[in-house]
Amino acid sequence: MAIKLTGGEIYDPAHQVDGKKQDLYIVDGKVTHELPDNEKITETHDLSGCIVMAGAIDLHTHIGGGKVNIARTMMLEDEHAHPHHGTHVCRSGNGHIVPSTFSTGYRYAEMGYTACFEPAVLPVNARQAHMEMADTPMVDKGGYVLLGNDDFLLSMLQKNVSQSAINDYVAWILDASQCIGIKVVNAGGVHAFKYNQRRLDVDESGPAGITPREIINKLSRAVHELGVSHPLHVHASNLGIPGNFKSTLATMAAADGLPIHLTHIQFHSYGTEGDYKFSSAACEIAEAINAQPNVTADVGQIMFGQTITTSGDTMMQYFGHEHAHPKKWTVMDIECEMGCGVIPFKYRDKSFVNALQWAIGLEIFLQVNDPWRVFLTTDHPNGAPFTSYPHLIKLLMNRSFRNDAFSIIHEDAQKMSNLASMDREYSLYEIAIMTRAAPAKILGLTSQGHLGKGASANITVYRKQDDVEQMFAKPTLVFKNGTLIVRDGEVIEVVTGVTHVVKPEYDMGVEKSLSKYFDDYQTISLPNFKISTDEMIECIGSEVEVHPCTPK
Amino acid sequence: MQFEHVTCPHCGILCDDLIIEANESSLKPLNVDHPQCTRGFTEASFDSANPPSAKIDGKNVSLDEAINKAAEILQSSSQPLVNGLIADVQACREAVALTEKIGGVIDHANGKFIRANIAVLQRMGKVKTTLAEVRNRADHIIIFGAEVLDRFPRLLDRILSPQKSLGTKNTTNKTITIIDSQAQQDASKSFDQTNINYLRLDTPSLESVIQTLQSIIQSPDQEMEQECETAKTLKGIYQKILESQYTTIIWSTSLLDTDTAEQTVQTITLSIKTLMKEIRCVGLPLGGSKGEITASQVATWQTGVPLPVAYMSGTPIHDPVLYNGSTMLENNEADSLVWISTYSADDVPPKTNIPTIVLGHPNMQVSKQTAVFIPVGIPGIDARGLACRTDSVATLPLQKIRSNDLPVASDVLNKISEML
Numbered sequence: 001m002a003i004k005l006t007g008g009e010i011y012d013p014a015h016q017v018d019g020k021k022q023d024l025y026i027v028d029g030k031v032t033h034e035l036p037d038n039e040k041i042t043e044t045h046d047l048s049g050c051i052v053m054a055g056a057i058d059l060h061t062h063i064g065g066g067k068v069n070i071a072r073t074m075m076l077e078d079e080h081a082h083p084h085h086g087t088h089v090c091r092s093g094n095g096h097i098v099p100s101t102f103s104t105g106y107r108y109a110e111m112g113y114t115a116c117f118e119p120a121v122l123p124v125n126a127r128q129a130h131m132e133m134a135d136t137p138m139v140d141k142g143g144y145v146l147l148g149n150d151d152f153l154l155s156m157l158q159k160n161v162s163q164s165a166i167n168d169y170v171a172w173i174l175d176a177s178q179c180i181g182i183k184v185v186n187a188g189g190v191h192a193f194k195y196n197q198r199r200l201d202v203d204e205s206g207p208a209g210i211t212p213r214e215i216i217n218k219l220s221r222a223v224h225e226l227g228v229s230h231p232l233h234v235h236a237s238n239l240g241i242p243g244n245f246k247s248t249l250a251t252m253a254a255a256d257g258l259p260i261h262l263t264h265i266q267f268h269s270y271g272t273e274g275d276y277k278f279s280s281a282a283c284e285i286a287e288a289i290n291a292q293p294n295v296t297a298d299v300g301q302i303m304f305g306q307t308i309t310t311s312g313d314t315m316m317q318y319f320g321h322e323h324a325h326p327k328k329w330t331v332m333d334i335e336c337e338m339g340c341g342v343i344p345f346k347y348r349d350k351s352f353v354n355a356l357q358w359a360i361g362l363e364i365f366l367q368v369n370d371p372w373r374v375f376l377t378t379d380h381p382n383g384a385p386f387t388s389y390p391h392l393i394k395l396l397m398n399r400s401f402r403n404d405a406f407s408i409i410h411e412d413a414q415k416m417s418n419l420a421s422m423d424r425e426y427s428l429y430e431i432a433i434m435t436r437a438a439p440a441k442i443l444g445l446t447s448q449g450h451l452g453k454g455a456s457a458n459i460t461v462y463r464k465q466d467d468v469e470q471m472f473a474k475p476t477l478v479f480k481n482g483t484l485i486v487r488d489g490e491v492i493e494v495v496t497g498v499t500h501v502v503k504p505e506y507d508m509g510v511e512k513s514l515s516k517y518f519d520d521y522q523t524i525s526l527p528n529f530k531i532s533t534d535e536m537i538e539c540i541g542s543e544v545e546v547h548p549c550t551p552k
Numbered sequence: 553m554q555f556e557h558v559t560c561p562h563c564g565i566l567c568d569d570l571i572i573e574a575n576e577s578s579l580k581p582l583n584v585d586h587p588q589c590t591r592g593f594t595e596a597s598f599d600s601a602n603p604p605s606a607k608i609d610g611k612n613v614s615l616d617e618a619i620n621k622a623a624e625i626l627q628s629s630s631q632p633l634v635n636g637l638i639a640d641v642q643a644c645r646e647a648v649a650l651t652e653k654i655g656g657v658i659d660h661a662n663g664k665f666i667r668a669n670i671a672v673l674q675r676m677g678k679v680k681t682t683l684a685e686v687r688n689r690a691d692h693i694i695i696f697g698a699e700v701l702d703r704f705p706r707l708l709d710r711i712l713s714p715q716k717s718l719g720t721k722n723t724t725n726k727t728i729t730i731i732d733s734q735a736q737q738d739a740s741k742s743f744d745q746t747n748i749n750y751l752r753l754d755t756p757s758l759e760s761v762i763q764t765l766q767s768i769i770q771s772p773d774q775e776m777e778q779e780c781e782t783a784k785t786l787k788g789i790y791q792k793i794l795e796s797q798y799t800t801i802i803w804s805t806s807l808l809d810t811d812t813a814e815q816t817v818q819t820i821t822l823s824i825k826t827l828m829k830e831i832r833c834v835g836l837p838l839g840g841s842k843g844e845i846t847a848s849q850v851a852t853w854q855t856g857v858p859l860p861v862a863y864m865s866g867t868p869i870h871d872p873v874l875y876n877g878s879t880m881l882e883n884n885e886a887d888s889l890v891w892i893s894t895y896s897a898d899d900v901p902p903k904t905n906i907p908t909i910v911l912g913h914p915n916m917q918v919s920k921q922t923a924v925f926i927p928v929g930i931p932g933i934d935a936r937g938l939a940c941r942t943d944s945v946a947t948l949p950l951q952k953i954r955s956n957d958l959p960v961a962s963d964v965l966n967k968i969s970e971m972l
Contacts, residue, residue, distance in 0.1 A: 064853075066944055066945050068853070069849055069852045069853055069944075070673070072852050072853070072856050072857070073670060073673055073674060073852055073857075073858055074673060074674055074677065076674050076857060076870060079856040079857050079870075080857070080869065080870070083865075083867035083868075083869075084867060085866050085867055086652065086866070086867075091649070091652060091854075092652060092855075092863070092866065092867045092868060093854075093855060093856055093867070093868065094855060094856030094857055094867065094868055095856040098856070099856060100853065100854055100855050100856035100868075101853045101854055102854065103856070122945070124682075124684075124945060124946050125945050125946070125947070127938060127947035127949075128849065128940065128945075128947045131641060131850075131853075131938070131947070132853045135645070135853060135854055151688070151718050194685070194689055194798070194832065195797070195832070196797070196831060196832045318828070324677075327676075328674075328675060328676045328677040329676075329677040330673065330677035330678050330679070330680075331677075331678075331679050331680075331828075332678075332679070332680045332681065332682070332945075333680075333681045333682070333685045333689070333834060334681075334682050334685065334945055335682045335683070335684040335685060335945060335946065336684045336685060336688055336689075336718060337684075342677070343677075520715075520716045521684070521687070521688055521714075521716065521717065521718050522684055523682075523683040523684045523687060523710065523711065523946070524568055524684075524946060524948065525557045525568050525569055527556075527557045528557055528559065528568045528948055528949055535936075535949060538936060539641075539642065539936055539937065539938050539949065540938070
C-alpha cells in the first residue's frame, strides 16, 4: 500500500532540494522516491501548485509542566475567550495564549508542525510535563531537563569534582527524567534568588561560590563529551536588562568553543544607548553568532498583544513583575532544583521598549547569515503564542510587509532601529531550513526534518499563495508517519506522537552519592524520582524513541 | 513479601518511604505508625475467596452488566455530575473524557477547599515553595493552625525537623511558630520540642490573626489602635521574619473558615508579596489529602480551566459558583451522579435521590439504593498510578503491591465512555 504525492514543489534543504518538482511515495509510514516493486498505489494526491516540506519542528515551546498549568489558571479570561468545540475526532478545549493540551496538539498540526520540544522540564516535575505532553496529540514531543541551579550540581562544582563525574550526573538526569537535552536557565541565578540575591552576572559568584561561567562551561562540556546531539540549551543571565548583550557574549564565550545554543536571544540582545537607555544590540549579537560556528540561537520573537510569560528564571521574573498586565504574578522556589515565575504581559506597539524588542528580534533574524544556526521561535507563550508563526514568517519573507509594520511602531523605536534598511527576504528554502532541517539536525532526529528516502513520512503540503501568512497558517495536507491528519487546515484524524529521548552511557556509581543526597536532603526517594521507560508507556502514556549518542 | 519506597496517597505530602509487608490477607506498614498513614493499607484487605462484586441496586452482577447499566443511566441523563475524583491521574483523565462525552459537570469532593487558592492565584498570583525547599532552605516556619500538623502527620518529622539540611544549623533546627486563636483547642501539650513556639492568641479566629499580621507588615511603624498582647506578639513575629533568611508560612485552606477562606488566603498572599520587596518569604498551602491536587492538575491541562468544569455548552467552562458539585446535589441540579472514590472505603457518595454510579474502594459499603456499584482496584495497592503532591510540583508513582482481579477505575470509565 503506497500513497503517491505527485507534482509538488519539494523544499528539502537536508538534500539541497530547492523547489524541484518531484514525486514522493509513502510506504509503511516512510518516505521513498520510487515505488517499490511489490507495492500498489492506493491513494494519489495531485500536488500541482503546491509546496511540499517535511513536518515542521518547534525546538522551544512551553507546552507542558507545572508552570504551564499555573499560566492556564491565571489566564482564565483568555481560556474562556477562546473555546474550542470538539469534533467527531477532536476533544474540546480552551485557550489562545496557553491552550489546553489537546488544543495545543491540534493547533500545531493544523500549521503543519509534527514535533515540539518543551525547553524547561524540572526533574521533579518531569512526570507532569510528560503527562501533559502525552495528552498533547498529533505531534512528537521531547524535553530539555533543567540543571545549573540545582544544589547537587553546585555542590559538585564546589568540591571541584572531575568533569567525568559531572558527565555521569548529566547523563543520569537525562535518563531519570526521560529528556533529550539539558537546559540552563540563568545559571546559578535562580539558586542565588533563594538567598535573596536579586542579580547575578556571568563572572560573579553566587551564594555557592560558583560563577555562571563555570556552570555553563562544565555543562556544555558534559553535553558535548557525552555525545548528546543537542548542545547545552542556555537561557543566559540578565534576561530583559538593558546592556545584557555583554553577558550574552560572555555566556557564548563560556562554552570555550564547544557547541552552545542561546535561547530566546532577542531578550538578551539589549544595549543602553539613547535617551531611553535601552537600545538594540542585535548587530553585536548577530556578528558574534556569525563569527562563532559553535553557537546557535533561537530568537524568541515578540508580537504585539496579550500573552503570559512562563519561565524558570525566578530572579528575572521577579524583577519584571511590576510590568505585569494584568497586575498579577507568581513566583515559586522549587525543590532545591529550580524555580518558576509566571507573569502575564501585554506587548504594545506604542511602547518604546516593546516596539524595539519587536524590531530587535527581526534584526537578529535578518543579520544572522546562516539559517542553519538561527531558529524560528516566539518562546511560546513568552514572546507570543505559537500560532503567530505564520505572521512571523511573512515578516521575514516580505520586506514591504515588514516595513509597513515597522512604520507604525513607536516613532522613537523606529529611530533606534535599522530594520527598515535591511533588504533581506527569507526564501522558502531558508524557511524550510530554520523550521525543519536545522532543528532536526540540532536535535539529532535523523528521520525527521527532511524528505529523503527512509525519512518518517511527516509531510506538510501548502497550496501556493501570494500571502505566505495565509499559506503557512493553513496547509492543505499534513501527514504524520504517513497518516493524513490534516486537510485544508483542519484535523481529520487524531494520532499520538512519541517522546524523543537520549540515554547516554554513564557509570552507575553516580547513584551512590545521589542516593545519599536523596536520603539526606530530598523529599522523594531516588527510585521514585526516576521515570522508567515502562512507566512512560503504562502510566504517563507515551512511547519513547531513544536517539543514539556518540561520546567524544 | 516486602515492598520499599511505597507512596502513601492519604495526605497531600505523599511520603514515599513506606515499607509494606504484603501477604495474601493483609498489608502492614513496617516503618510508620500514625493511623492516618497506616489505615489506607491495613484497611485495604478483603476476603480473596469472596471478593467484592459489582452490584446493580444492591444485587451482585457481572462487571459487564454493571458497565452496561452505568452507560444506560448516563445515556438517559440530561444533567450528569461526575464527582468524588478521589483517584489517581489515569482515572481523572478518563473521568474528564467521560464528562465531556456526556456533557456533564465534573468536580472534586473537596472542590471547595481548593477554590480559595485558585481564585487568589487568578486574581493576584502567588509566591510559593515546595517541600524540599522548606526542608533545606527555611530557617523560620509559621504555621496557621496547629491542626495542620494533625492533618499532615509526618510534616513535622520529615520536612520541618530534618536530621540534616543543605543550609546552616538554623535550617536544620528551624524556629517554628505555631499559631492558634481562641477558636481552636489548646494544643500546647502536643509540642515538646524546644524550637517550637506554640501560641494561642487572644483573638476570636485565625482569620483575625492573619489580618492583624498583614496590617503590621503593611504599616510596621503604625501604632495599633489597641496595642494588645496579640499585636505585640505579632510584631515580634514580624521582627523574626525580617531577621530570618527564608520564612515559610504554612496553612491548610480546608482548616480555614470556608466562607472567608478566599479573603484569608488573599491576605496571606498580600503579606508575602509585601515582604518579598526586601526579603525572602514564601507560602506553602497544604492540601490534597483526597487527591484534589491531582484532579485539579489533570482537569486544568486537559481543559485549560480548573475544577469545576461544565461541558453543557460543548466546551469546558469553569464557574465555581454555578457548578460546585456539592451545591448542585443539594439543589437537585443534577439528575445522575458518577462518584469515583478509590483510596478509602469511608469516602462514600453523598446521600441523594438521583441514580448514582459508584466506582469505589473494594471495601466501600454503599446503600442498596445505589444504582450501580463497581469495586475497583486501589491505586498504589492494586494498580500502578500517579499522584500529584500538595505543592503541585512533584508527581509520585503509586506502586502495585498485590494482585487480584479488581478492575482499574480508568479502564471502567473508558468502557462506559465507549458505550455512549
